[in-house]
Amino acid sequence: MLRFLFTRLSLIIPTFFGMTLLAFFLIRLVPGDPIETLAGERGIDAARHAQLLTEYGLDKPVLVQYGIYIAKVLHGDLGKSIITQAPVLSEFSSLFPATIELALCAILFALIIGIPAGIIAAVKRNSILDHGVMGVSLTGYSMPIFWWGLLLILLFSVQLDLTPVSGRIAVQYFIEPVTGFLLIDTLLANDTGAFWSAAAHLVLPMVVLGTNPLAVIARMTRSAMLEVLGEDYIRTARAKGLSGFRIVAVHALRNALIPVITVVGLQVGVLFTGAILTETIFSWPGVGKWLIEAISRRDYPVLQGGMLLLGAVVMAVNLLVDVAYGIINPRIRHQK
């Protein structure tokens, strides 16, 4: 097991350095002089320009600049936002819980609906139910989620007046962040009104962000289930006279879930992509909205740092999924 872990880790470290290279050089590709970009339309005089050039280390050779950048990154220094002057890392860590809360709820929503839907489709193979589930899930997979969000707002917020249009909680509530997850923080503060407000704000973004993973999970569960249901041990279980429910829920599902778990892990990248759009539509104060705003303000340090941090999170989750997979499935662990 340790050996398996080490091989995985040794693969991740070069990927991480590659990512820092990419983040570093992509930003260098921005056309124009970085100091003049910083100064904006006001312009800047030559003396101050030279001073800032030294201050930011931009007068050194590119490779030296990269070395300095790496050293800083490894010390957790990702630079400062040009606009707010706050360190990128602290801005990220204050906004990230909002994104995590949204993403976790979305994936839970996707699992709770997707797995049963996939199982039903597999068990009732080629029935109307199966075609229905597969049709809906292909539609969900093809859904432009930025439009889906607008439609849901149109229906539930505008027509039916059931949910708020945007934000994370109604303005009258102020909750001291403890965990950063509003659903938990409001309960800790024992404020049920705030909790329901937070939950009502969460529903639509959760559905929008969960739609794509839901479709993938339903499809994956169905095909994994179909494969497992054809195995000999299922026939044995059936021959023993076990109930259909027990065969599906206990014998088949346990083995069918292995590929589904992998797919869920791989959805993390997809979730962050979706979070950028979902947060923009619902004005959800997370890292996705923060990054989009950074672009319109040309706040390159935020863009660079945010990209690196999100990439690192995806890498860490992928590693966890790999390890979890190794624990569940001994065949992977003992592979030479």
Next chain:
Amino acid sequence: MSSATMEPSTAAAAPLHPLKDFWRYFSASRGAVLGLAIVVTVLLLAAFAPVIAPHNPDLTDNSVFLVPPAWQAGGSSAHLLGTDAIGRDILSRLIHGARLSLMIGIAVVALSVVAGTVLGLLAGYFRGMFEIAVMRLMDIVLTLPSLLLAIVIVAILGPGLMNAMLAVAIVVLPHYVRITRAAVISETSRDYVTAARMGGAGHWRIMFSEVLPNCTAPLIVQASLGISTAILDAAALGFLGLGAQPPSPEWGTMLADAREFVLRAWWVVTFPGLAILITVLAFNLLGDGLRDALDPKLKR
């Protein structure tokens, strides 16, 4: 007499023409045929857009702004799907937008297929350091959330349709590199490659005229599914204001323009998204059908 009885059996054993065989499997799936029909319809709409569209897509008309669709009270048959905030006919804009979306899908896929195939072919054929370098780079691109990387690339190059297409092409490139490399590695150990090598064929000849034609099936499937991803990603960039710029009738850009009218005019928001959904769905159905028809593992 015996020859007469022999004849039908040999005829039945003769393999179908590959295209006929392919069509037999493809048409077995109703979804795939439906997808193909929609794709052909969208292609025709795009090709004959100026003839079919009832109005000029960029023509603004102050007298008819935010007119609802024809079947709603206040709608007019002159504007079937209504008009937007500055009086442009939505149906005409959608029909012209089909040109952009198809162009985006096809151009992005063409770009990434060509670049991805060449990189994958070289990596899978020569192996060694080049392979490691290419595959590591592709891993990095795959690790980053795709839209985020595309956004960063566009932010750097500047917003616009061309840059958005380039960004999406870069983001989807790893899929083609991986598929080609995997197919090439399994093909190069086959006897026919050894035979070609014995026959004195050079590296280029082996790569492009021996190995590559045998790797095309997974590439075709990925490409047809890739068109839908490309259309979706480019529309998302357009929606964020980073893709095609107004007044372009690109569907994502139209949605971005329509956002502020979500409370007042549902039709401005609904139809462009519906167009994206139907087109993307059609390409996905087509891709699924192609996969089932071309994948020998699923056949028979």
